[in-house]
Amino acid sequence: MSAVLKDALKCHLCSKFFHEPVTLECSHSFCHHCIDGYWSTKVPDTDYTCPTCSRGYPHKPRLTLNMELAAQVKPYTGAAVSTPMQMCEACSVHPASKMCATCDMNYCDKDLQVHKKRNHVIVDLGMCVQELQCREHSEFYKFFCQEDETMVCTICKLMGYHEHHSVITLDQAYENVMKSLHEDTSKRADLIKRVTELEKKYYTRKSELKDLIHQRVQKLDQDREEIIKLVTKITDTKKEELNKQFEEKDSALKKIIFNLNNKKTTLQKDKESMETELRTKEPIIFLLKCKELQQRLKITINGATAEADEADITECCPIDEEDSCTLEGIKCSIWRQLSGQTPTVDENSVHEQLLLSKDLRKVTLTEVSQPYPNQQGRFDSLYHALGAEQLNKERHYWEVDVSQADHCCVGVAAISISRKQKDGACSLGRKSDSWCLEKSNGNLSAWHDGCERPLNVAAIPHRLGLFLDFQKGKLIFCRTDTMMFLHTFQGNFKKQLYPAIELMGSDGSVSFCQM
Template identity: 30%
Template sequence: MASSSSSSSDIGVILNELTCPVCFELYKEPVGLPCGHSFCRLCLEKSWENREADAGYVCPNCREVFPQKPKLMKNMIIANLIENVKLKKGKFGLEVRDTEHGDVNVKEGMKSGGSECYCELCNGEAAKSCVPCEIICCAKHLKPHQQRGHKLVDPGVKIEDLRCIEHGKPIQPYCKDDGSLMCVTCTGGQHRDHDVVALEIAHAELKDVLAAKYPHVSQSMESVASQLRHVQEEEAQAENSSRNAEDSLEEKRRLVCQLVNESVDLMKSEINKRKMEKLSLLGKQREKLEQQMEDLRQGKSTMDAAFQDLEAISFLHVWFIINGSKDLLKRLETMSDFKSMKRTPLPVLDFSKEEKNLDELITLNKNFLEKIQKGPVEHPEKVELDQNNLRRLYGRSPSLDPNSAHREIKISGDLRTATRTRPGIQYPEHPDRFDVCPQVVSRDCFSSGRHYWEVDVRSSSSWEIGICLNSMGRKGAESGLGGNPESWCLEKYNNEFSAWHNKQRTDLSVPGDHERFGFFLDCEAGELTCFGDSRVLHVFRGNFMDPVKPAIWVWDDDDSVHFVHLVK
């Protein structure tokens, strides 16, 4: 039984050797190439027909190129072996396929970079590319390359990129010293004494390095995401605040317009009322004068008629007429005694008082607009450096960031007090945590506007207080406040005060024992003003448009420094 199984296995090996590597069938008219590889004549010729004319004649197996078409001679040994196998095919119960070839459609695979890849030996879908043989194969034609242990890559990979530029051989080792890929020949040249490992080992080591750095990158992403959320929240607050302010101003404009309209309408109504009263009085005077004018006109007409009659008669006749016309004389006497009526002039319409009130309202609005054009009403360009005003206008209450605290800095529950403690606290690892300097920064990050905060130092004899760029390093001694270009601070040490920036010290005269120190940050002006007991102690100047954070260093054990809660 075992012998039969062994014989079957041997026959299987023989059949594999008698199989054309192109069609995977028993050779049909086997022919050999100078390189030693054999193929069916039809398979080989079809393979060459599908290649470009200037590509030469290539062995489908080893990819050796023959400039001239080789003379194809029938391999009689292989042909005789195949005939013998066919005669004995039933001896071990084996089924040997012997189908006719017919037309073999050998399609050249597309080079890397194309939209599709095909097996270079058949029309099947490409599975892998063999680097040593530089051939694209389907899963069926890939087996011989797998059995020989050839390096296989995805069909889309450029095989020429996987060869040594200098020697043209497949890339296998990796030089750690130079960080470069190379072939076996390179190891005997300039890389002779270098640390060279297999490409697979370098790949595994790189994965380990990336896996070790992944948590750090994830934590950094969380930190940046947190800061991004704060910025987005501030943006949303700014949008809401601006929208609410605009709505309030629109309401005030509506009220002001309504007030102006009502005032103007009221004044117009009063003007019209006074006009009607004066016109009524003037109309009565006009009617009375017109009646008097009519009476005088009639009297004059009567007198003219009487004069004409007197001219036509004698004096005696006139006398009789006069005595007989007493009514006429009396009437003429009355007319001769007519006097002009006394007319009291009405006062001129005067609205100067109302116009003055309206002018005052217009002037008030003009002054208000001029103030707005010069600068925000609540945020003048030049701020009087009075701490009471600074608290009211720009007061802030920073909170400490536990993720930045050194292991010897304990943070209070309200996130406002930093206390030096030893042997220390086992904080979790974090990229923002100081590892050498006993410091902590705030969660608050400023990059625009004006901000004022105060620090209570009654419980600390030595400290450093100031600001640092959010980008300042957190590792090593160089991360200490004032000891680098990214930080600015006041320092109290051995009862001496000084200002520090980029390792440059400025001695300060600070009389008395102050309990609080104030800090006013004007980002646009690029100034950090430090106060002590309502006095300006020092002014730092720098680029504070980059995000900065308030920061604290506590020197002595059990000492505490506290951010004061400022209520506007």
């Protein structure tokens, strides 16, 4: 550091590096004990002056340690930066504890009591008095303007800017602010409590959600394993069925081949005999044997041709056009295992001419009315019955036996389906609130909203499988013997759905199958 800068860190009175430096309002700095000793020799009733610029101060300036300057001097003196103890300016014996801003003097606790009784402004040591005074009138703040929310002096209140404002004492303002802060603190305490409770709920909910997700992931893994086992089992079963079919048809073909080989051997012998006869040169001998040979060849050829006919081979070993070893068939098998259920008939919906079995799964059309109680939800015009279980889950699969009915409908219906003749009741599938497959005169057809779609099937199955995916709006009908799809309805299911049955004609029965 240059000599000029070092000189700037030295006291003008002792010419040494500052020790506990203090700075006057004129910006000149001195050691605390140097300036204090300098002023102790002044002539009474004269101003306190700056030794450097001679600026006068009517009252003894407050000497506060210049922390920044002390820090700069520390590397040269090695002295710790500390605030010098300020003594009571009344007794000069005890350390000062507070400052009387009204008198601008530091006092110990004993000498401070007189100033408290006089209601002087008491503040902490080292506090700037100007902060407690009105900038305009240099008077201590005595009041608080509620409109501007600021402290004001007596002059401001009586004749200044705040003359006509709502003004209260500082004690009143203090009490009001403290009360408001206490209320805010109480509110914040309540909010902190609520936030803490919500935080606990959050972590509790997070833990529950984590456990739930973990359980569902485990369930998905288990379901995946079950589905893999199920698909493997189904495909293995289908393979065994196909191998069995092949063995049966192969055995039949082997019998045909065996017979054809025998005929082929016979034909070969006859051919050789004929070639031998053709080598005969004598006409009389040839003609004698020719008639017998021609008769025998005619019988052999006719017999071999009939048994070797390709149509006979096709009839003996027909190839099924419908194959259950398709993706659709496997899907139906999986649905049967995972979503299979056994519906029961709703006793309060069944028509009075439908006899309901004790297990509530079979309805039979009779000529005699049953003594059912009169219910608002009972069908009274057509031979309908609804299932008791609502189809409200994601997926459902059930089967219906239609082998004992020549004319019937099976499917699903919304709860809003018309049940009374006066309400325009009609067969299943004739309106938008029902979907069905109709069996009639050896034919099958799909019905919905009055639209019929005939189905091309070689033979009507005894049992029909129904798969409902409520979320995706899909209703699938399939055969239960081959698990082949018969028809698929695609829609948007919004209302509650139930299994539905309808019998037509004069007799017959339909039943929900035990799964």
